[in-house]
Each structure stands twice: as C-alpha cells, then as structure tokens.
Amino acid sequence: MPFLAGLLLAIIVLALVLLPFFRKRQDQPASVVDTVNQIETRRDELYQEMRTLQQDFDIGNIAREDYESRIRALRLEAALTLREQRELEGEISRLDTALEKEISAYRSKNGSRGP
Numbered sequence: 001m002p003f004l005a006g007l008l009l010a011i012i013v014l015a016l017v018l019l020p021f022f023r024k025r026q027d028q029p030a031s032v033v034d035t036v037n038q039i040e041t042r043r044d045e046l047y048q049e050m051r052t053l054q055q056d057f058d059i060g061n062i063a064r065e066d067y068e069s070r071i072r073a074l075r076l077e078a079a080l081t082l083r084e085q086r087e088l089e090g091e092i093s094r095l096d097t098a099l100e101k102e103i104s105a106y107r108s109k110n111g112s113r114g115p
Contacts, residue, residue, distance in 0.1 A: 032092060039085045046078040 050071060057067040 032088070036085070036088060036092075039081060039088065043078065043081045043085065046074055046081060050074050050078070 053062065053067060053070055053074065056062045057064070062070075
C-alpha cells in the first residue's frame with residue numbers, strides 16, 4: 001500500500017512538472033521594440049504608397065477624383081500612425097525617466113555610484 005501511494009504521488013508530481021511543456025503556447029505580447037519597428041515599417045509603406053499614387057496621377061494613370069480620395073485616406077492613416085508612434089515614444093521616455101529615478105534612488109540609498 002505505501003508503494004502505491006508513493007507511485008501515485010510520483011505520477012502526480014511528474015504530471016505537474018511536465019504539464020507546462022504540453023500546454024498550447026499562448027501568444028506572447030509584442031515587445032515595445034517590435035511595436036516601434038512595426039509602426040515605422042507601416043509608416044514607410046504608407047509614404048511609399050503616397051509617392052506611387054502621386055506618380056501615377058502625374059502621368060495620367062489615375063483620375064483626379066480617385067487620386068484625391070485615395071491620397072486623403074492614405075494621409076489619414078499616416079497621421080494616425082504618426083500619432084501612435086509619438087504616443088509610444090512618449091511612453092518609452094516616461095518609463096526611461098522613471099527607471100532612471102529608481103536607479104538613482106537605489107544608489108543614493110545604498111551608497112553606490114555604479115560602474
């Protein structure tokens with residue numbers, strides 16, 4: 001009987017240890033750097049689309065109404081992308097400032113000046 005209890009306990013412990021390896025991995029949130037890179041890439045793509053649209057209009061491939069409609073939509077999306085980038089950069093700056101204050105307070109408390 002003690003053998004069965006020990007075996008059962010060993011199986012339970014083994015299951016608990018191995019369970020995380022068999023669970024479906026959840027999507028990890030994007031890092032701030034990845035998000036900044038995605039925003040910059042999208043911004044550059046929008047600017048390229050605007051340049052291409054302007055060239056197509058200049059050589060007569062696109063009617064004025066179509067050009068104005070599409071360029072307006074691209075400018076709006078570019079403005080929203082720039083706002084998102086500016087907000088994210090502001091948040092990064094605030095976090096950086098807060099971190100520097102924490103480091104400074106820690107060093108003052110512990111008498112360390114750092115490297």
